[in-house]
Amino acid sequence: MPHAEPLHAIVPAGGAGTRLWPLSRRGAPKFLLDLTGSGRTLLQQTFDRLAPVASAGGIAVVTGSAHAPAVLEQLGNLGEENLFAEPSPRDSMAAIALAAAVARRRHGDVVVGSFAADHVITDQDAFEAAVREAVAVARAGYVVTIGIEADHPSTAFGYVRAGDPVEVDGAVADSARHVLGFTEKPDADTAAAYLATGQYRWNAGMFVVRADVLLDHLCAQRPELASGIAEIADAWDGPARDEVLARVWPTLEKVAIDHAIAEPVAAQGGVAVVPAAMGWDDVGDFENLAGLLQEDQSGVRVLGDGDVLATDAAGALVVPGTGRTVTLLGVPDVVVVDTPDALLVTTREHAQRVKNVVGSLGPSRDHLR
Amino acid sequence: MPHAEPLHAIVPAGGAGTRLWPLSRRGAPKFLLDLTGSGRTLLQQTFDRLAPVASAGGIAVVTGSAHAPAVLEQLGNLGEENLFAEPSPRDSMAAIALAAAVARRRHGDVVVGSFAADHVITDQDAFEAAVREAVAVARAGYVVTIGIEADHPSTAFGYVRAGDPVEVDGAVADSARHVLGFTEKPDADTAAAYLATGQYRWNAGMFVVRADVLLDHLCAQRPELASGIAEIADAWDGPARDEVLARVWPTLEKVAIDHAIAEPVAAQGGVAVVPAAMGWDDVGDFENLAGLLQEDQSGVRVLGDGDVLATDAAGALVVPGTGRTVTLLGVPDVVVVDTPDALLVTTREHAQRVKNVVGSLGPSRDHLR
Numbered sequence: 003m004p005h006a007e008p009l010h011a012i013v014p015a016g017g018a019g020t021r022l023w024p025l026s027r028r029g030a031p032k033f034l035l036d037l038t039g040s041g042r043t044l045l046q047q048t049f050d051r052l053a054p055v056a057s058a059g060g061i062a063v064v065t066g067s068a069h070a071p072a073v074l075e076q077l078g079n080l081g082e083e084n085l086f087a088e089p090s091p092r093d094s095m096a097a098i099a100l101a102a103a104v105a106r107r108r109h110g111d112v113v114v115g116s117f118a119a120d121h122v123i124t125d126q127d128a129f130e131a132a133v134r135e136a137v138a139v140a141r142a143g144y145v146v147t148i149g150i151e152a153d154h155p156s157t158a159f160g161y162v163r164a165g166d167p168v169e170v171d172g173a174v175a176d177s178a179r180h181v182l183g184f185t186e187k188p189d190a191d192t193a194a195a196y197l198a199t200g201q202y203r204w205n206a207g208m209f210v211v212r213a214d215v216l217l218d219h220l221c222a223q224r225p226e227l228a229s230g231i232a233e234i235a236d237a238w239d240g241p242a243r244d245e246v247l248a249r250v251w252p253t254l255e256k257v258a259i260d261h262a263i264a265e266p267v268a269a270q271g272g273v274a275v276v277p278a279a280m281g282w283d284d285v286g287d288f289e290n291l292a293g294l295l296q297e298d299q300s301g302v303r304v305l306g307d308g309d310v311l312a313t314d315a316a317g318a319l320v321v322p323g324t325g326r327t328v329t330l331l332g333v334p335d336v337v338v339v340d341t342p343d344a345l346l347v348t349t350r351e352h353a354q355r356v357k358n359v360v361g362s363l364g365p366s367r368d369h370l371r
Numbered sequence: 372m373p374h375a376e377p378l379h380a381i382v383p384a385g386g387a388g389t390r391l392w393p394l395s396r397r398g399a400p401k402f403l404l405d406l407t408g409s410g411r412t413l414l415q416q417t418f419d420r421l422a423p424v425a426s427a428g429g430i431a432v433v434t435g436s437a438h439a440p441a442v443l444e445q446l447g448n449l450g451e452e453n454l455f456a457e458p459s460p461r462d463s464m465a466a467i468a469l470a471a472a473v474a475r476r477r478h479g480d481v482v483v484g485s486f487a488a489d490h491v492i493t494d495q496d497a498f499e500a501a502v503r504e505a506v507a508v509a510r511a512g513y514v515v516t517i518g519i520e521a522d523h524p525s526t527a528f529g530y531v532r533a534g535d536p537v538e539v540d541g542a543v544a545d546s547a548r549h550v551l552g553f554t555e556k557p558d559a560d561t562a563a564a565y566l567a568t569g570q571y572r573w574n575a576g577m578f579v580v581r582a583d584v585l586l587d588h589l590c591a592q593r594p595e596l597a598s599g600i601a602e603i604a605d606a607w608d609g610p611a612r613d614e615v616l617a618r619v620w621p622t623l624e625k626v627a628i629d630h631a632i633a634e635p636v637a638a639q640g641g642v643a644v645v646p647a648a649m650g651w652d653d654v655g656d657f658e659n660l661a662g663l664l665q666e667d668q669s670g671v672r673v674l675g676d677g678d679v680l681a682t683d684a685a686g687a688l689v690v691p692g693t694g695r696t697v698t699l700l701g702v703p704d705v706v707v708v709d710t711p712d713a714l715l716v717t718t719r720e721h722a723q724r725v726k727n728v729v730g731s732l733g734p735s736r737d738h739l740r
Contacts, residue, residue, distance in 0.1 A: 024698070311736070313728065314721075327713045327739055329393070331728055332721035336702070340714060344696045345707070347716055352683075352701035359682065359700055367680070370696055 008057035009137050009210065010112045012101040013048055014094050015065040015073060015119035020357040021287035024344035025305075025321055028371045033119035034072050037285055038294050039306055044120045044285065049077050051123060055133045057112075062086060062105070063119065064097040089251050095227065095262040096254045098209075099220055103235030106213035113140045115210035116259065122294055124281030132278035136210035139178045142170040144274040145219065145267050146210040147181065149203025151279040155193035158286055158354070160205040160260075161185045163196075168274045181273040184265055203277055206284070209259060219263050219272070227255045227262070288337045289353035292319040302330065308340075319350065344370045377426035378506050378579070379481045381470040382417055383463050384434040384442060384488035389726040390656035393713035394690055397740045402488035403441055406654055407663050408675055413489045413654065418446050420492060424502045426481075431455060431474070432488065433466040458620050464596065464631040465623045467578075468589055472604035475582035482509045484579035485628065491663055493650030501647035505579035508547045511539040513643040514588065514636050515579040516550065518572025520648040524562035527655055527723070529574040529629075530554045532565075537643045550642040553634055572646055575653070578628060588632050588641070596624045596631070656722035657706045661688040671699065677709075688719065713739045 019032030026032045033045040042050065045063075052061050064086040065073050074085060086101050094116070102114045115133065123129050136146040149162045164179040184205055188196060196202035211219075221228040230250045237246035267273050283290050295303035301316030308322025315330035321339040322328050328338055337353065339346040348356065363370055388401030395401045402414040411419065414432075421430050433455040434442050443454060455470050463485070471483045484502065492498050505515040518531045533548040553574055557565060565571035580588075590597040599619045606615035636642050652659050664672035670685030677691025684699035690708040691697050697707055706722065708715040717725065732739055 309736070311728065311731070313724075313731070326711070327736060329713060329715045329717075329728055331715070331717035331724055333705070333716055333718060336716060338714070338716055342695070344698060345709060345714070346698045346700070347702055347705060347707055348698075348700035349702060355682075355700060359680065359698055362680070362682070367678070367696060 007113065007137060007141065008060060009052075009055050009133065010102075010105045010109065010114045010213070011052040011056045011061045012098050012105075012114055012116045013045070013052070013061065013063045013119045014097045014116060015045055015063050015069065016088075016091055016094075016097070017120065018360075019120065020360040021354060022285070022291065023356055023360045024341045024346050024370065025323070025339050029068075031069065031120075032285065034069065034076065037291055037305065038122060043076055044122065045073065046076055047122070048117060048119050049080070051126060051129060052117060054126075055130050055137075059084065060112075062101045064088060064101050065119075066091060089247060091256075092251065092254045093256040093258050094207075095220070095224070095257045095259045096231065096251075098259055099217065099227070099231045100234060100238075102213045102216050103231050104238045106217065107235055107239070111212055111214040113137045113210060114213050114216065115140075115208065117208050118206075118284070120285060121206065122281075122283045122285055125279075128278050128280035132276050132280070133210065135176050135178060136208075136276045139168060139170055139175055139274050139276065140210045140212055140215070143212065143215055143272075144168065144178075145215065145263060145272055146178065146274045146276060147264065148206055148208040148210070149275040149277050150206050150282045151277055152197055152202065152204050155190065155197045156204065157187055157190055157193050158290070159284070160187055161193075161196050161202040162205045162275050163201050164203060164275050164277065165201075175274075175276075178274045178276045180271060181264075181268045181275045183268055184260060203275060204282070205260075206282055207260070209264065216263070219267050223266055224255060224257065224262050227257070230254045287353035287356060288319055288339070288348070289350045292317070292337075292350055295319070317350065376482065376506060376510065377429060378421075378424050378502060379471075379474045379478065379483045379582070380421040380425045380430045381467050381474075381483055381485045382414070382421070382430065382432045382488045383466045383485060384414055384432050384438065385457075385460055385463075385466070386489065387729075388489065389729040390723060391654070391660065392725055392729045393710045393715050393739065394692070394708050398437070400438065400489075401654065403438065403445065406660055406674065407491060412445055413491065414442065415445055416491070417486060417488050418449070420495060420498060421486060423495075424499050424506075428453065429481075431470045433457060433470050434488075435460060458616060460625075461620065461623045462625040463576075463628045464589070464593070464626045465600065465620075467628050468586065468596070468600045469603060469607075471582045471585050472600050473607045475586065476604055476608070480581055480583045482506045482579060483582050483585065484509075484577065486577050487575075487653070489654060490575065491650075491652045491654055494648075497647050497649035501645050501649070502579065504545050504547060505577075505645045508537060508539055508544055508643050508645065509579045509581055509584070511537075512581065512584055512641075513537065513547075514584065514632060514641055515547065515643045515645060516633065517575055517577040517579070518644040518646050519575050519651045520646055521566055521571065521573050524559065524566045525573065526556055526559055526562050527659070528653070529556055530562075530565050530571040531574045531644050532570050533572060533644050533646065534570075544643075544645075547643045547645045549640060550633075550637045550644045552637055553629060572644060573651070574629075575651055576629070578633065585632070588636050592635055593624060593626065593631050596626070599623045656725060657688055657708070657717070658719045658722035661686070661706075661719055664688070686719065 019026035062084040070087040165182040168178040300312040309327040312330040317335040388395035431453040439456040532551040534551040537547040669681040678696040681699040686704040
């Protein structure tokens with residue numbers, strides 16, 4: 003297999019992260035936060051991670067208009083031409099297709115890849131190796147996803163099922179396999195059964211594909227959406243951008259790339275998966291977040307600086323955000339998120355239900371969203 | 372039995388209330404706080420409760436010098452002559468004996484009664500009836516305690532064991548009985564056994580006794596302490612008070628009235644108990660405090676005003692002290708105490724252990740005590 007070419011990376015930076023409330027807010031979504039105590043936000047870590055595999059100036063961010071200034075501030079090297087500000091959220095297909103269509107017009111049939119702005123990956127070498135193989139397989143015409151080797155039967159992630167090895171330019175690829183299908187988040191028994199087969203990987207939502215291949219698939223699967231994207235992309239680098247964007251963007255179908263392209267194209271045999279054994283997490287909720295942090299000597303995980311005094315609270319997660327001393331007594335696995343206007347007390351077991359709390363805030367507490 | 376005479380009430384206002392940390396602090400002890408959401412502090416409620424049974428100007432408060440200004444501010448009707456400021460804590464015997472000795476010098480052989488500043492009583496009529504009978508029995512020479520009818524086998528309180536009825540002036544008292552003995556806080560099995568006998572009442576630490584009887588007992592049991600108290604009391608209403616207090620007070624034995632008088636005099640047959648069926652609580656910890664508050668529609672008890680949003684948190688106790696929204700999810704019986712500099716998260720089950728947390732604060736967190 004030839005040495006892989008560089009990538010035009012697309013980073014959709016959206017999503018409210020409501021399961022991380024009150025840490026994550028409408029005005030301060032997950033990707034703008036440092037959730038690992040590293041000193042870098044998830045968006046900055048995503049940029050850092052992609053820089054070695056992307057071409058020079060080849061990282062674009064698609065985000066809501068409200069977050070565009072914060073994105074530019076956090077990513078000093080991004081360049082305004084690589085910021086795509088959405089007037090309103092239209093889900094991942096529109097976001098990725100627009101950035102891909104503009105990249106194609108600027109650079110030709112480059113390989114693009116979409117990488118969420120709010121995931122954590124702890125093995126950079128494995129990530130780079132997987133991306134480089136994915137780019138090579140994408141060059142051959144596949145839609146390529148990176149499938150994470152599952153180390154436990156998670157019910158929080160979707161899965162991708164791998165079949166036979168893929169051939170690229172007449173040779174068997176290093177590790178890429180055909181994708182037989184994608185699954186929704188399974189229940190616990192199903193997840194265990196998936197793991198036992200050895201065929202399933204976690205679907206990390208990373209897609210690598212030639213820009214022309216992506217847009218051709220979009221044209222076949224969602225012609226109206228493809229047409230709208232093409233009209234905006236044609237105008238993007240000219241004087242009519244704002245007018246066309248304002249007129250066309252609100253009409254675009256809201257659909258995820260998984261449903262619009264990955265699933266139907268997989269059914270046609272056009273999707274490949276490159277397995278990757280690397281620490282990966284979508285930091286979806288406080289249970290995930292706890293798993294990313296080191297325990298202190300009392301078995302408590304603390305995000306950031308803060309004074310925490312814990313007794314019999316092993317497994318607890320504390321996010322101290324007000325400078326106060328947080329004292330835990332006899333509350334193992336508790337989750338305490340201390341912010342200036344809202345305090346959350348729950349347990350890791352209930353982490354997935356936090357989004358329901360946000361849903362129940364009601365008009366009188368709208369300022370807390 | 373003749374109509375009972377009025378009482379000179381003595382209110383020892385001490386104790387750190389460390390099991391109610393971080394609500395109760397060194398500088399803001401339990402008795403200075405409104406712990407029932409009534410708008411009146413425990414000290415104010417104690418004063419209100421005693422006013423109907425005490426003589427005019429017949430309520431005295433004994434407290435540490437540091438709290439004297441706050442006591443005077445909270446009790447506008449107290450009068451400075453009824454405030455006894457201790458230079459240092461010498462436990463309840465010295466506090467009560469000093470106030471009793473001064474009352475005797477001012478008013479003769481009046482009946483005095485000691486009532487803690489930080490208890491809650493919810494049946495005023497029953498309280499007054501018990502005190503009036505106690506005063507009558509005390510007039511006849513007994514040390515009288517008020518014993519609370521136990522409604523559950525508490526392990527948090529000491530017990531008093533009642534024997535045969537007492538005779539006063541040749542007639543059997545309404546309900547007073549000889550005290551056979553006092554017990555420490557029992558274990559659960561012992562407490563249940565106490566309840567089954569019907570002989571045991573909770574020891575609420577209320578003692579009613581003629582001032583001369585109290586001081587005679589003190590003289591017999593603790594002659595050195597009695598002598599020191601007499602020297603201070605002799606000087607109290609004259610120019611030498613400060614000098615004598617500063618010289619003698621630090622030499623006084625630290626001992627509780629229970630050990631110094633109640634137990635040995637009970638062994639001699641000199642203590643009576645007046646049973647009282649009334650809601651009573653020493654508000655010793657957050658479990659007790661929760662029991663004093665009404666549940667809201669989500670089964671949560673909230674002390675004071677505050678925005679609390681709870682899901683699956685029945686039995687929880689929240690003390691909102693910072694104006695933030697406190698959100699609970701899946702944490703039944705949790706205790707959340709939210710103060711500007713310290714946040715405590717524990718459960719009602721661990722309420723008694725909170726004092727250990729205060730003990731472990733260490734020098735770096737001394738400002739939080």
